[in-house]
Amino acid sequence: MTDQKASNDLRVAIAGLGSIGSKIVTALDQGIEGLALSAVAVRDPAKHQAFLSGLRHRPQILPIDQLGDAADIVVECAPSSQLRAIVEPAVKRGRSAVVVSVGGLLDNFDLVDLARAKGGRILVPTGALIGLDAVNAAAVGTIHSVKMVTRKPIDGLRGAPFIVQNNIDIDNLREPLKLFEGSARDAAKGFPANVNVAVALSLAGIGPDRTQMQVWADPTVTRNVHRIEVEADSARFSMSIENIPSENPKTGMITALSVIALLRKQRATLCVGT
Numbered sequence: 318m319t320d321q322k323a324s325n326d327l328r329v330a331i332a333g334l335g336s337i338g339s340k341i342v343t344a345l346d347q348g349i350e351g352l353a354l355s356a357v358a359v360r361d362p363a364k365h366q367a368f369l370s371g372l373r374h375r376p377q378i379l380p381i382d383q384l385g386d387a388a389d390i391v392v393e394c395a396p397s398s399q400l401r402a403i404v405e406p407a408v409k410r411g412r413s414a415v416v417v418s419v420g421g422l423l424d425n426f427d428l429v430d431l432a433r434a435k436g437g438r439i440l441v442p443t444g445a446l447i448g449l450d451a452v453n454a455a456a457v458g459t460i461h462s463v464k465m466v467t468r469k470p471i472d473g474l475r476g477a478p479f480i481v482q483n484n485i486d487i488d489n490l491r492e493p494l495k496l497f498e499g500s501a502r503d504a505a506k507g508f509p510a511n512v513n514v515a516v517a518l519s520l521a522g523i524g525p526d527r528t529q530m531q532v533w534a535d536p537t538v539t540r541n542v543h544r545i546e547v548e549a550d551s552a553r554f555s556m557s558i559e560n561i562p563s564e565n566p567k568t569g570m571i572t573a574l575s576v577i578a579l580l581r582k583q584r585a586t587l588c589v590g591t
C-alpha cells in the first residue's frame with residue numbers, strides 16, 4: 318500500500334538549501350499529499366550534512382543541472398545567477414520548474430518558450446507578496462495601472478547593486494530614504510535580491526515595464542513592507558503586507574510558506590484561490 322502510493326507521488330527536487338529551500342525540504346519530509354522529496358542541490362554538501370542527516374527520508378544530492386532527471390517538479394531557491402542552470406535542464410525534459418528568483422526570469426525569458434516547446438511549465442508562486450489571484454483576475458480584463466512601494470530595514474538592503482553603484486550610505490540613515498523610482502524591470506536590476514515580488518506582480522498584471530515601483534530604505538521599520546495599488550476596469554484595490562524577515566534578512570518568512578502552499582495544490586483534492 319505504501320509502495321503503491323509512493324509510486325504515484327510526484328517527485329520534487331529542491332535547488333538551494335537557504336532560508337527558503339530548507340523550509341520546503343522540511344515540509345516535504347514531514348509529508349505533503351501526493352508529493353515526495355527526491356533530490357536536492359547545494360553548493361557545499363558538507364555544510365548541509367547535519368540538516369540532511371536529520372531528515373526522515375534522505376534525498377539524493379545532485380548537481381543543479383541534473384535535478385530534472387530525478388524530479389517531476391524542480392524548485393529553484395538559489396541566487397538568481399543560478400536560475401538558468403536550474404530551470405533550463407528541467408523544462409527541457411518537460412518538467413515543471415517553480416521559480417522564486419523571479420527577477421532572474423526577465424533576462425532569461427526564452428526559458429518560457431523552451432518550456433512551451435518541450436511541454437514543461439514555469440510556476441511563479443505569490444512568494445513574499447499578496448493578492449496575485451486578484452491581479453491575475455483583473456488582467457483578464459484591463460488593468461490601467463499597478464503601483465508598488467517597498468520599504469525595507471537597512472539589513473534587508475545592504476549590498477544591493479543600485480546602492481553600491483551609486484555609493485549610497487544607508488547605514489547612517491535616521492529617516493526613510495527613497496532609493497529608487499521606476500519600472501519593475503529596472504528595480505529588479507538594481508535590487509535583484511529584494512524585489513522579486515515586483516517582478517511576480519508585473520508578470521501577473523501589466524508587465525515589468527508598465528509596473529511602477531519605489532524602493533525605500535527605512536530605519537523605522539523592522540519588517541519588509543510592500544504596498545500595492547491596482548486600478549483596473551473591473552476593480553480598484555490596495556493591498557499591503559508586512560513580512561517578518563527570515564534568517565536571511567532580505568527574505569520574508571512567508572516566501573517559503575507560499576511555495577509550500579503552491580506544492581500542496583499540485584495534488585490536493587480541494588484547491589482554494591486561483
Ligand SMILES: NC(=O)C1=CN([C@@H]2O[C@H](COP(=O)(O)OP(=O)(O)OC[C@H]3O[C@@H](n4cnc5c(N)ncnc54)[C@H](OP(=O)(O)O)[C@@H]3O)[C@@H](O)[C@H]2O)C=CC1
Pocket residue numbers: 332333334335336337338358359360361364381394395396397399416417418419443444445446509510511513514517565567568569572
Ligand atoms: N519570489 C519571492 O517572493 C522572493 C524571492 N526571493 C529570492 O529567492 C532566492 C533564495 O532566497 P533565500 O533562500 O533567502 O537565499 P539564501 O541565500 O538563504 O539561500 C540560497 C541558497 O542557494 C545556495 N546556492 C548558491 N549557489 C548555489 C549553487 N551554485 N548551486 C546550488 N546551490 C547554490 C546557497 O548555498 P549555501 O548554503 O552553500 O550558501 C543557499 O543554500 C533568492 O534569489 C531571493 O532573492 C527571496 C524572497 C522573496
Ligand SMILES: O=C([O-])CC(=O)C(=O)O
Pocket residue numbers: 445509510511512513514515541542560567568569570572
Ligand atoms: O521577502 C520580501 O519581502 C521580498 C523579497 O525579498 C523579494 O521580493 O526578493
